[in-house]
Every structure is written in structure tokens, then in C-alpha cells.
Amino acid sequence: MTKCAVLFVCLGNICRSPVAQGVFAQKLGQAGLADQVEVDSAGTAAWHVGKAPDSRMVQAAGERGYDLSYLRARQAVVEDFDKFDHILAMDQENYEDLCHIRPQEAQAKLALFLDYASGVEETEVPDPYYGGQKGFHHVIDLVEAASDGLIESLKL
């Protein structure tokens, strides 16, 4: 039975939040916690709705043992604040955009994902979309660290 639901949010839902979803889900599985947490991702923008993750991120994630092929982009909606207990934004702009659609009575905890990454100085997961392949691997480094911290903090 699921104990909580976690939503990862970036701008396009084709680079950062899908890999956060894939990495976090895989780590939950490895910890034997997959059936206790519902995991999803979304974008603040609608540009890529219905699309698979960016092929550069699929490749980088695949090299690190994460399968993102089953994911399709969707836009974050007001109802997400009802459905999810934790909503994790990749950067400050995503966080502020989410604040704008957040209902006043919302119970979901909204935070920057890297708040959960111990030993990491950066506060935002940088947008890799316009950069080279190295940027995609850096995103995965950050997402792995934050996923470990988030799993620990959920105390499942």
C-alpha cells in the first residue's frame, strides 16, 4: 500500500524531472520500498506534452543503468497539489511557477529537490537542454544525491 506520493517538476518534463522520477523510482525499488511510494513527474510548460524524454537524457541515464523509455511528458496541474504529498522543483523558476498555481489550502509540501542533497553546494538542478552531454551526467549526479536524501527523510 502506498504511504506517500512524490512529484518531480522541471520546465519541459523531458530532461531533469523524468530522470529524477526514474532514478528515485529505481532507488526505491533497490531499497524494497517501491510499493510504498507513488512517483511521477511533470513540467511547468506544455511544450513537450506527450513526448518521450530528450534522447540525450535517455542516453546518459541508460549509461548509468536507468531506464526512462516508459515516461511521457505532461504539464503540472492544480490537482497535483491534492494528489501528491511532496512536490520537488528542480530550480527556483520552477518553484515560483508552482507557487503561482498552488491552491491556498494545499497540503502538499513544495520544496527545491536539492534541499535533500547532502554534501552538494548547488541549490538548483541546472537546465541541461542547451548544453552538451556532460551537463546531462551532472544532472544525474545531483539527482542521485537528492534521491538518497529524500528516501532517508521519508522514513518509510
Ligand code: 4NP
Ligand atoms: P527540462 O529541460 O526542464 O529539464 O525538461 C528543458 C526542456 C525543454 C526546454 C527547456 C528546458 N525547451 O526550451 O524546450
